[in-house]
Amino acid sequence: LFGAIDMAPRDPILGITEAFNADTNPAKINLGVGVYYDDGGKVPLLQCVQKAEAKLIEQLSPRTYLPIEGLAAYDKAVQELVFGAGSAVIQEKRAVTVQALGGTGALKIGADFLKRFSPNSEVFISDPSWENHRALFESAGFIVNNYTYYDAQTHGVNFEGMLDSLRKMDAGSIVLLHACCHNPTGADLTQEQWGQVIEAVKQGGLIPFLDMAYQGFGAGIAEDGAVVGRFVDAGGPLLVSNSFSKSFSLYGERVGALSVVASSADEAARLLSQLKRVVRTNYSSPPTHSGKVVAMVLSTPELRQLWEDELAGMRVRIKQMREALVEKLAQKAPGRDFAFVREQVGMFSYSGLTKEQVGKLREESIYAVDTGRICVAALNSKNIDLVVDAIAKVL
Numbered sequence: 376l377f378g379a380i381d382m383a384p385r386d387p388i389l390g391i392t393e394a395f396n397a398d399t400n401p402a403k404i405n406l407g408v409g410v411y412y413d414d415g416g417k418v419p420l421l422q423c424v425q426k427a428e429a430k431l432i433e434q435l436s437p438r439t440y441l442p443i444e445g446l447a448a449y450d451k452a453v454q455e456l457v458f459g460a461g462s463a464v465i466q467e468k469r470a471v472t473v474q475a476l477g478g479t480g481a482l483k484i485g486a487d488f489l490k491r492f493s494p495n496s497e498v499f500i501s502d503p504s505w506e507n508h509r510a511l512f513e514s515a516g517f518i519v520n521n522y523t524y525y526d527a528q529t530h531g532v533n534f535e536g537m538l539d540s541l542r543k544m545d546a547g548s549i550v551l552l553h554a555c556c557h558n559p560t561g562a563d564l565t566q567e568q569w570g571q572v573i574e575a576v577k578q579g580g581l582i583p584f585l586d587m588a589y590q591g592f593g594a595g596i597a598e599d600g601a602v603v604g605r606f607v608d609a610g611g612p613l614l615v616s617n618s619f620s621k622s623f624s625l626y627g628e629r630v631g632a633l634s635v636v637a638s639s640a641d642e643a644a645r646l647l648s649q650l651k652r653v654v655r656t657n658y659s660s661p662p663t664h665s666g667k668v669v670a671m672v673l674s675t676p677e678l679r680q681l682w683e684d685e686l687a688g689m690r691v692r693i694k695q696m697r698e699a700l701v702e703k704l705a706q707k708a709p710g711r712d713f714a715f716v717r718e719q720v721g722m723f724s725y726s727g728l729t730k731e732q733v734g735k736l737r738e739e740s741i742y743a744v745d746t747g748r749i750c751v752a753a754l755n756s757k758n759i760d761l762v763v764d765a766i767a768k769v770l
């Protein structure tokens with residue numbers, strides 16, 4: 376039965392972590408996966424998380440099943456974060472939220488749900504997009520296409536090309552948009568451009584699916600999430616996947632959510648019942664621990680403030696690393712202009728390094744994605760010179 380099964384290719388991102396883990400060089404550096412490391416090279420366990428966990432240990436509770444849609448306090452806190460506390464869509468009970476296994480789990484629930492209720496739609500993702508977007512929607516049974524997005528010459532967005540792509544899509548197409556901190560390019564739309572995208576989505580009768588995995592890593596929590604409210608105000612259906620992997624440094628806890636906006640409370644109740652079916656047939660119900668931690672932090676004022684401060688700390692350190700990278704590369708590789716790295720936002724830089732150059736970096740035990748995406752959040756004051764020297768050498 377299994378004799379003819381081929382070896383699957385390594386995952387383009389997590390496969391790099393596998394290769395990195397197998398590397399015995401103590402000076403190895405992983406700029407592949409989107410994980411934030413502190414200046415000491417460690418993945419932080421945030422203070423707000425530690426405090427919430429300490430409280431949970433004081434109030435030890437049994438681990439019965441959560442409802443299929445997740446912990447009510449978590450889903451409420453997520454809605455308030457994503458749509459804004461007191462927003463009309465929450466008050467009118469038009470938004471439904473299900474706790475999901477990270478951002479990936481949220482996307483998968485959304486994809487399976489859409490396949491059930493809009494089976495003939497095609498899906499459009501940005502060119503380029505996060506490697507897993509295509510695979511996730513294809514595995515749900517969709518045909519996945521690209522819309523124009525990145526301009527390698529300017530290192531920014533080819534906005535006219537993007538609008539043109541949006542205007543050519545058939546009504547009912549599903550368009551996957553990165554709410555902030557575009558992965559992999561780090562090139563985001565301006566507020567003005569978002570307005571035009573929202574208009575094109577509305578005019579074209581498209582189904583917008585916002586992926587928000589990096590809220591707080593761009594300009595700030597509210598600023599990065601503002602686009603969600605703008606889509607809600609424009610009316611029409613909307614799906615939003617969000618993740619706390621990065622913003623809470625809870626990668627391994629798989630904690631995220633899918634929110635769907637309906638046109639009425641009655642429609643929302645029906646949507647939720649169908650989302651629950653999708654969850655039930657995928658993994659039944661989500662895990663308890665991480666939902667409790669995030670719900671407690673988001674809804675306890677002191678912990679919430681601590682989280683916002685800690686997230687701001689991560690955001691600022693990444694920006695400092697961008698600055699340092701640009702300055703150091705200007706000295707070590709004066710023939711190439713890397714000033715664009717300063718303009719990019721979020722964890723990543725689409726560095727412009729070729730696959731071959733990435734391969735040469737790997738020989739020095741520096742790991743990046745084949746597309747040239749590097750995780751700036753993995754740079755620190757101790758490893759940056761090694762990285763800069765290696766990049767200068769391979770250019």
Ligand code: LMR
Pocket residue numbers: 388389407408409410505507558588
């Ligand atoms: C990334 O893009 O590196 C992260 O979102 C991690 C992942 O799951 O790929």
